[in-house]
Amino acid sequence: MTSPASPASAPKLCVLKFGSSVLHTADDYARAAHEVYRHTRAGEKVVAVVSALDGETDALFDVGASVGQNSHDAMLARLVRCGELKSAALMGLALQRAGITAAVLDPHEMSLKAEGSSLDANLTGLDKARVLAHFEQADVIVAPGFFGEGADGPVTLGRGGTDLTAVMFAHWLGASRARLIKDVDGVYTDDPAHVPDAHRFDQLDYAEAARVSRGLVQDKAIQAAQSLGVIIEVAALGKAFATRIGPVPPKTGARHRVRPLRVAMLGHGSVGAGVCEHLLAHPGRFQLNPVLVRNALDHARNGQAGLRFTEDLAEALENQPDIVVETIGGTGVARSLSQSVLRDGMHLVTANKAVIALDFDRLHELAADSGRQLRYSAAVGGGAPILETLDRVSQSGAVLSVEGVMNGTCNFILGRLGEGALLADAIAEAQALGFAEADPRGDIDGDDAADKLAIIIRHAFGVSIAPGDIAKESLSDLSAHRMQAAAEQNLVFKQVGHCSASSDGRIEARIELRALEPDHRLALLRNEENGFLVQLPHESLYVQGKGAGRWPTAEAVFADIVDIQRLAGGHLKQPAGLRPQRCAQTARMPGEEIA
Template sequence: MDQLPHPAASPKRLCVLKFGSSVLETEGDYAAVANEVYRHVREGEKVVAVVSALAGETDALLNQGMRVGGEQPLLLARVARTGELHSAALLALALGQIGVRACTLDPHEMGLVAEGDPLDSTLTGLDAEAVLAKLELHDALVVPGFTAGHATHGIVTLGRGGTDLSAVFFAARLDAHRVRLIKDVDGVYDQDPARNPLAERYAQLSYEEAAKASAGLIQPKAIQVAQQRDVLIEVAAMGSAEETTIANLPLVKSLPLQRAKLRVALLGCGTVGAGVMTYLLKRPDLFVLNRVLVRSPDRRDQPVLYTDSLAEAMTGEVDIVVETMGGAHEYADALCDALRGGTHVVTANKAVVAAHYDALHACAAAGNAKLLYSGAVGGGAPVLEAVGRLAKQPGIVALDGVVNGTVNFLLARLANGWSFDQALAKAQELGFAEADPTSDVDGHDAAYKLSLLVRDAMGVALPSDEIPKDSLRSVTAEAILAALAKGQVLKQVSRARLLPDGKVEASVRIESLPGSHPLARVTNTENSVLITAADGTVHEVHGHGAGRWPTAASVFADIMDLQRAAPCQRSAPTAGSGVVPLRMSV
């Protein structure tokens, strides 16, 4: 058996995202914020997410404290900060649901300290090593804004807009390449765009100009710290393709984009499709949903219309077809027709892409359309995105991974003494396994994924049916006990090696791995892929690979990429405005 590589400690780009109460208005907003964080994770960034309390919660806490005890700043600060602590924990939970490795730290756990008035302090210190150590093991770290420790007072808050200050301070101390302040507007305007639709937006500003132009939008202390430490600030809306950049830059105005509303045909409303539909319905400003294709259209569980007619589901000028029906061949022709006609296709169906890879890509090229299938490999783990980046430079020579979350879940239960039937029933109950588990259990699902990875990573056509594979049905209780006795665990390992002659050697095997190995530490429905680049570095991509929300989040991220790239018109400049139209489409 080949010796699997261990990932090298290669630093990733770090960005800080700030989410204030203007975008965290209700409990339901945590899912949207989690998707925004995932957008950056799949682009190869580590993320520190700084969050406020839900809208109105801090005021409610302060008012409650005043009613109970009157004006006692030291104690009021302790009451007020609980909203942020609560919010940070909830966002970490929302990230975990969609498969992002996330954790949260309270101020005392990361040495975050401040000086000054208990209700309006200024940050002075951070244990950067403690924060970076957490980020070595996680893709996102969620921290509460607005609050910190204090040498004398114990607990303090940072004043109105203090989460802005927290975000900029983290970016400065962690040497992040940017801090992005997510607001309810898509940048800084010369007037309130909610009151004046002709307000002009700044594309970029100096710190001095931003301090004047952003009054009431960005905390002044945050801009001061950014200027002192040369921190690049972006001000943007959720999911936006544009922002206002604040740095040592000359003032430039741009016309705001009028974002396109795209028509979506959703084929399938099962485990993944229902999750995708939920995300689409939450953005009626961006998407119009056709009748949803299902096998039994008489269902009434969602505020949409269903159909069992493919033609009806595809009616109208569809911009995006989202396919979650499954199967290698049934909808291949429909997807090819859509792509050939210029309609983008997003799918999590690894079988259809693996079986019709050349035809689908040829149709996409002919129709100048996009074929996106991030959810087909790894679920919430952005494996294909990492492969795409590394395949360009320096190239990829090997892949080793656990890419089937269902099998990983089953093996974990078998190791705990469950029977195969008990483990399978539990996986089906939790939505990890299909009613017919053959594809997962017999290795076909992993082979489909490995075929796609090999094609995207190494440019070699390797049909999935030519990849040798082991069935989970062959695993005996004796094999499990033997592995445990040696301190090892059984994993379904997918491997591929680029050979000197340009061919690829690949397999999907049940293997016994040392407990210390990175792939041995992958638990339950998690996926992990080790990508060995041509320069010898090893890059690990990790996330949840089974279940509704991780895969649906990946599919929706593809949809949002298409939405941001859709041709958009800018508002016509008013006479004498001096506005510079930076570009007419994205």
């Protein structure tokens, strides 16, 4: 979550609409969450408007007709709206699992008003202030489309009514556009599923869009957008391009044919397995090599369908993959592999904060020399996009300081200690939930937070500080007497990383156990949540999200993978003259670090 921590300009806002053409089963909400996360980590607030699952509205109409037998339309409207209510709740759950802060609002909670017939009404009003207030605590507002509150109860907006909801939200809330996520990547001259040489439009005026879209976008939504000056984008999941509908002349563009991205996965522990699940959920977009693991037989017996496993590094890197995803961890094998991967012309995505902190300059040099991408969003913050935020704000103004709760494991453990648990019991619970490693000393002693703080310092100030040179305070030094004294004063202990720049350019950095007032924003973080306060010359920003666990970390890793695919446009060519990969010369991997 990114929001102003002090009064500032309104955040950039985007409305995303997910129709039933992309929501077929409950599994599709995770794919929709990826699309939402792409926008939130780019610094946008998102209103996600959702349709019912594919076929559900028709099924509700059918059962209503069967039970009611020509009953009043107003009663049918009450029934068929349930598909959107269910869908909004499922979307909220998917975002929560991914570590994205979201609020799910029903129409009556937004004063979303409508007028007209029960089954074909139009939206007429919204309580803007009431809706925007939720962005103080969330990055995403999820709203059911297709219906609003009429004078005598719920009314629906007609077939395709969720398009209209998205357009009206964009108008009322001042969003930059309404992006309609469909099962096609834009508007075509003909149906591309049946006409292979159909041309795709880069842009369309409103009248031409109504003529050629043939129901792809609801006519009422196009008419409303034209009268209100709202830009509509028609796009597919995960695609950077779209057909823009607005006050522009029609223009056709190239039809995008993207070959699958070849991916090598190194490691299949908690995070690696989560990333693999995301990759497999997008058939046609990714081609997975055998996954490198310590014991291939065990993983084959218990692993995911559709995956092959190997203990042989050369096999994991066969056929020169486009991208290598390292989830091994540690600073042994993973450290040498990270350099070899970039040196040999492959993109690298990693969640390994220790390797990035140690070899920041060298890895970036190798990436630049080979013309490849180095991505490591998951190394700091998990689902809290702190590095992306720092990259944005450091370009426009000096960062004065950054401080935050940056170790979700410690935050969870400190919460349990505050409830009276013993340290050993709190650690065991964190391990059982997948937040803590088998050896938790890196978290407990502050080494993990120091690695993250060193990376933050590079992005905030462009200065190199070795993690070992950052002062650290260990949880094991937190005495029961100190905990009791804080409790008596109603204070909350947090492990806080702090870095700031002095007027002479010196950087102060430390990891400390700090007793905070209960209403402090960092004190409000619960369980595995991370939170960061970024102080700028004239304002401060707050970034929040889940910082530990399989799904928030896997979400950040997957977002890096998709960013590389999007930037490359699918044209991922091997540089000329590449040597055979040196990192494949070792036939087998040492097994001590591989899940």
